[in-house]
Every structure is written in structure tokens, then in C-alpha cells.
Amino acid sequence: xxxxxxxxxxxxxxxxxxxxxxxxxxxxxxxxxxxxxxxxxxxxxxxxxxxxxxxxxxxxxxxxxxxxxxxxxxxxxxxxxxxxxxxxxxxxxxxxxxxxxxxxxxxxxxxxxxxxxxxxxxxxxxxxxxxxxxxxxxxxxxxxxxxxxxxxxxxxxxxxxxxxxxxxxxxxxxxxxxxxxxxxxxxxxxxxxxxxxxxxxxxxxxxxxxxxxxxxxxxxxxxxxxxxxxxxxxxxxxxxxxxxxxxxxxxxxxxxxxxxxxxxxxxxxxxxxxxxxxxxxxxxxxxxxxxxxxxxxxxxxxxxxxxxxxxxxxxxxxxxxxxxxxxxxxxxxxxxxxxxxxxxxxxxxxxxxxxxxxxxxxxxxxxxxxxxxxxx
Ligand code: GMT
Numbered sequence: 001x002x003x004x005x006x007x008x009x010x011x012x013x014x015x016x017x018x019x020x021x022x023x024x025x026x027x028x029x030x031x032x033x034x035x036x037x038x039x040x041x042x043x044x045x046x047x048x049x050x051x052x053x054x055x056x057x058x059x060x061x062x063x064x065x066x067x068x069x070x071x072x073x074x075x076x077x078x079x080x081x082x083x084x085x086x087x088x089x090x091x092x093x094x095x096x097x098x099x100x101x102x103x104x105x106x107x108x109x110x111x112x113x114x115x116x117x118x119x120x121x122x123x124x125x126x127x128x129x130x131x132x133x134x135x136x137x138x139x140x141x142x143x144x145x146x147x148x149x150x151x152x153x154x155x156x157x158x159x160x161x162x163x164x165x166x167x168x169x170x171x172x173x174x175x176x177x178x179x180x181x182x183x184x185x186x187x188x189x190x191x192x193x194x195x196x197x198x199x200x201x202x203x204x205x206x207x208x209x210x211x212x213x214x215x216x217x218x219x220x221x222x223x224x225x226x227x228x229x230x231x232x233x234x235x236x237x238x239x240x241x242x243x244x245x246x247x248x249x250x251x252x253x254x255x256x257x258x259x260x261x262x263x264x265x266x267x268x269x270x271x272x273x274x275x276x277x278x279x280x281x282x283x284x285x286x287x288x289x290x291x292x293x294x295x296x297x298x299x300x301x302x303x304x305x306x307x308x309x310x311x312x313x314x315x316x317x318x319x320x321x322x323x324x325x326x327x328x329x330x331x332x333x334x335x336x337x338x339x340x341x342x343x344x345x346x347x348x349x350x351x352x353x354x355x356x357x358x359x360x361x362x363x364x365x366x367x368x369x370x371x372x373x374x375x376x
Contacts, residue, residue: 001367002031002084004076006100007091009040012205013285014121017151017174018091019043024360025367026050033083035075037068053079069095069102076103080114087370089117089363090145093124094134097141104144115370118145119172122282125150125159126303127209139163146373147366152304155282170366173307174285175359178352180265181292189270192256197227198334201271201295203264203286206236211300213238214277214323216245216255218298221327223254226334230255231267268293272340273330279320281305291315292351296343298329308354314347 003025007018019040022032026049033051034040045052055075057066076099079085088103090096097118107114118141123129129138142148142165149172150156156169193199200219204210219230232242232255239257246255261267268274274290276299281287283304287297291308297315299305311317316329333340 001371002033002086003367004033004035004079004083004085004088005091006035006072006076006088006096007040009034009036009038009043013174013283014092014119014124015040016042016285017119017121018089020175020177020356021089021360021363022050023047024356025364028360028364030367031083033079033085035072035079037072051083069099072096072099073102073106076100077106080107080112081110085114086374087115087117087367089119089367091119092121093118093129093138093142097145098137101141101144113374115146115374116144117147117149117366117370118142120148120150120155120159120169120282122151122155122280122303123209125155125162126280126282130162135163139165143167147370149363149366151283152307154304154307158282158303170362172362172366173304173354173359174283174288175354175356176285176288176292176351178292178355181269181289181294181351187266187270192231192267192270193229195227197229197254198273199231199271200228200273200275200330200334201231201233201267201290202275203233203268203289204236204276206232206234206238206242208238209279209281210236210238211277211279211321212242213245214321214326215275216242216249216251217323218275218277218326218330219255220249220251221323222330222334223251225331228254228334231271232257233259233261233264233267235260264289265293268295271295272344273298273333274315275326275330276300276305277318277320277323277326278302278305284308288351288354291347294344294348296333296340296347298326308350310346310350313343314350315343 008015026032246252281303300320301317318325
């Protein structure tokens, strides 16, 4: 099959899933054409069967906002016609599903039928998509897709309750390449924890939805009772405030703000505990990554997190904003080495249920159906 993939090429979860899926499909012998405004961060375009088509947005002074969707639709049409694309898979509804609908209509006029698979990832439904400025267009473009998937049952439920959806929605969870996390669990921790402290970690794009202040507060309580350091990995609008909060609490020396890094797997492999107190989280790919690196997770019980994190086994689930419970469970694990080892193993075993060899075939099966439909 020749599959066009449209996604955000950045570090965000939807872009990571789209890129990894494309890479695996290419390994399975399919031709994968990424159509994005810059090269996806995890993509190696020198790999066989991988192609990259850049969307160029022409800058014109009349426009306050450059019309990206138009440029994207045009690039989709061009790529489908020149490369003979069979299926288009768009990740994140806004604006990709809408641009795909436009491309499909243009192609129909030329006698070409292009099936569209749309994967909803989270904030395209739970935060941004629900906004009145986007809702009619998001509803329309989901309904116009040939196949629609969400990354959790919870996101499917949210989609059906927030929008009038006439399409069947299939749930295909996030996945990971477990081999990437197969690092030495006794890896050198001394640079991060020189005095043998326990290592607590958080990774995100540090937006409001991640409830960053809760992490600093919970960690404050943890380090009062047990020697620990906190690794804050990633960048975003909440980062500066978190630094100030750590300074105000007098724990700045224990909190390491590491920014964006390509050393995620190594940092996770040296961590003892992962915190994810998000307001909403459709799946929590980053929690799955932590679990694959044998790190138990204390997360909120929001969105799809309970579908991944098993309370009392792979970590703990707490109500959104319940910092005391986060600290209490954190200490329960960090102060009991036997319990911590048990949870680390449980977290790893659970992550195997989301390994790419289990999940990628689910997408491949959707593609096969889309192809059969277009040939009818
Ligand atoms: O909001 C983010 O964290 C980034 C966002 C994205 O679309 O890039 O992540 C969403 O998609 C991921 C991949 O499917 C999910 O694992 C994340 O849970 C989801 N984020 C939220 O729902 C907040």
C-alpha cells in the first residue's frame, strides 16, 4: 500500500505515534509518504520506503494568518496524484481532517477516490476541538472521514458526548517499541542523584493541562520525608513558573530542569517514579514510555489514564489536583524498596500489552479495509 501520513512533526504525542506507525508500516513493506510542514523529529528519511513531502506556506503580506490548511490540501492532492497514494491517514483532527476532506473533494473531481483515516489524539477533542470557533468544522470533518479511530475508550466517549458523530469510532491505543527501553536498569544515576537519592521524573510539553504546579508541590512533600531529586524534562509555557515555585519552596537545588532532550529513554531508565497529574489525558503515551522503562506511575485518574495505569499494581491513580495523595503514594513506593521493585516489574509487564507488534496490526487492518472500500 502507499499511505500518506499527515501529522504535527513536533515532539507532541500525536506526532510521535504517527511517525512510529509510519516507520513500522514502512518496515512491513508499505510505502509511507509523510506530508508535513517540517521533517518529523523522529523520522529518518533515508530508511527504505519512507518519503517526505514538505508543505510550503507561501507568505503574503495581506494575510494576518497564512492559510496553512489550503497549502496542506494542495500538497495532499499533488502527492496523491504524483505518487499514487492509496490512503491518507491524518493524525489530530485540527486542521488535518478538514484539509483532508478538501483534498478528497478536489481529487473526486479528477476521478480519484481517496479514503481518509482520521485518528483523534486528545486535545483536538477535549480542549481545542470543542471550542465554538472550531466545533462545526471538527464535527463535519470527523463525519466525512471514512474511518475514525481514537487512542482510548475514554476519548471515544468524550468524542461521542461532545460532538454529533455519525461514524463508527474504533479504539486503537498508543504503542511503544519496547526494545528502546531495554537499557541497563543499574545505569549510572550519580550525575542526577549523587548522594543516592531516589529519582522522580516528569516529561511533558509543560502546558496548563499538565498541572505542573501539582508536580512541584507533591515533590516538595516527598523530599521532606525521603532524599529525592526531581527531573523535569521538556519545555513549555509553565516551565518558568515551575522554576519560580521550586525556588520559593527552597527546593530548586533538588529539581533539575532539563529542557528538551533526546535522552528520554536513558533518563527514564534511571528513574524510580513518574508523576503525571494531568487535568485531561486521552491516553498518556509518556506514562507508557515510563512503564516500559520499569518506572511506576502516579497519575491522575483523568481520561484514558485508568486504561493504562493499574491502581495499586503499576502505580497509583489519584483525583485531579490531589497533591496529598500523590505525595502519600509516592512515599509509599520510594520508602519501601521491595514494593518499589514489585511495582517496577508490574509496570514493565503492563507496558508489554501495548508493544508495537500488538498495536500496529490494528492500524494495518483498518488500512486494508479502507483500501477494499475504495476499490468497490
Ligand atoms: O497534549 C499533548 O500532550 C500532546 C498531544 C498530541 O496530540 O501531540 O498528546 C495527545 O496525544 C497523545 C498520543 O495519542 C496521547 O498519548 C496524549 O495523552 C494526548 N494528550 C492529551 O490528551 C492531553
